[in-house]
Amino acid sequence: MVAIRALTKRYGAVTAVDGLDLEVRRGEVFGLLGPNGAGKTTTLECLEGLRTADSGTVLVAGLDPRRDERELRRHLGVQLQSTSLPDSIRVGEAIRLVSAWHRVPYKVGLVERFTIGALMRREYRQLSGGQKRLVHLVLALVGDPELLVLDEPTAGLDVQGRARLHDEIRSISEQGVTVLLATHDMAEAEQLCDRIAIIVRGRVVVCGTPQEVTAAGHSETRILLRTANGSLLPGSDVGAAHFVGAENGYLEWTSREVAEAVTEILARVQRAGDVVDDLRVARPSLEQRFLEVVTEAQQ
Numbered sequence: 001m002v003a004i005r006a007l008t009k010r011y012g013a014v015t016a017v018d019g020l021d022l023e024v025r026r027g028e029v030f031g032l033l034g035p036n037g038a039g040k041t042t043t044l045e046c047l048e049g050l051r052t053a054d055s056g057t058v059l060v061a062g063l064d065p066r067r068d069e070r071e072l073r074r075h076l077g078v079q080l081q082s083t084s085l086p087d088s089i090r091v092g093e094a095i096r097l098v099s100a101w102h103r104v105p106y107k108v109g110l111v112e113r114f115t116i117g118a119l120m121r122r123e124y125r126q127l128s129g130g131q132k133r134l135v136h137l138v139l140a141l142v143g144d145p146e147l148l149v150l151d152e153p154t155a156g157l158d159v160q161g162r163a164r165l166h167d168e169i170r171s172i173s174e175q176g177v178t179v180l181l182a183t184h185d186m187a188e189a190e191q192l193c194d195r196i197a198i199i200v201r202g203r204v205v206v207c208g209t210p211q212e213v214t215a216a217g218h219s220e221t222r223i224l225l226r227t228a229n230g231s232l233l234p235g236s237d238v239g240a241a242h243f244v245g246a247e248n249g250y251l252e253w254t255s256r257e258v259a260e261a262v263t264e265i266l267a268r269v270q271r272a273g274d275v276v277d278d279l280r281v282a283r284p285s286l287e288q289r290f291l292e293v294v295t296e297a298q299q
């Protein structure tokens with residue numbers, strides 16, 4: 001759906017995107033992660049046709065966003081920034097306007113599906129942050145896009161608003177729409193994305209499923225155990241589990257072979273005639289891996 005090769009974009013002396021390669025497959029939810037100023041928005045703007053690359057190629061559904069702008073309109077749905085709509089425009093007017101721009105009829109079904117009927121006569125400025133995001137999503141879907149591009153879709157939303165938007169994005173994806181989103185929210189990337197790319201200084205430094213990216217890190221899984229009788233003496237490695245320490249009644253190990261390590265620990269507990277009181281397995285998080293990757297790439 002998206003093929004970007006050696007994309008470079010400069011703003012004066014600043015190289016925002018520096019030879020970036022990226023491929024987004026049809027039907028997937030793809031997440032762009034990266035620190036502030038890494039070049040995520042610039043990359044999205046190049047594929048939306050809003051910016052011209054200095055070099056490299058960008059293809060969206062086989063089209064060049066600058067050359068084939070009109071044709072691309074039929075394939076692409078872009079979520080507006082909050083400053084893109086005039087304050088006094090009514091939600092219904094905005095939907096009509098965007099429908100006319102796409103040359104498609106006003107879609108009552110879309111309004112019903114997102115249950116925003118009550119907002120139709122409200123002015124944009126009267127909407128809450130969550131309502132604005134929802135309206136932006138509806139506007140991005142008006143043209144029935146094959147590719148939906150979202151830049152930080154849930155930034156600043158409360159837990160409920162974020163969960164609602166996640167559900168909507170999942171259901172959009174289930175209907176076959178490819179979703180490309182930029183986010184700073186690691187949990188969002190883990191929960192929503194089939195694949196992610198971490199961008200640092202205008203380049204993709206890591207790409208894969210969230211599980212692959214996390215598993216490739218240096219961190220090991222933590223295993224914490226509390227038993228009824230405290231039968232396992234502190235200080236011992238158990239099979240594939242490396243003993244770390246004891247705290248608040250818990251023994252802690254780290255391991256890369258989690259299933260093997262836990263099985264061995266539980267077998268020891270049983271042999272000692274003890275009973276498991278609590279067992280916690282904390283896998284390395286995407287956030288930990290993200291920090292590792294960004295720190296390494298910035299050195």
Ligand SMILES: Nc1ncnc2c1ncn2[C@@H]1O[C@H](COP(=O)(O)OP(=O)(O)OP(=O)(O)O)[C@@H](O)[C@H]1O
Nearest residue numbers: 011014015016034035036037038039040041042043
């Ligand atoms: N219009 C512009 N004029 C000049 N420099 C810009 C412009 N837009 C972005 N930049 C610079 O380009 C670099 C990349 O910015 P970009 O907005 O693409 O990053 P980002 O990854 O989206 O960042 P954030 O996570 O903070 O939104 C930054 O150094 C930024 O200051």
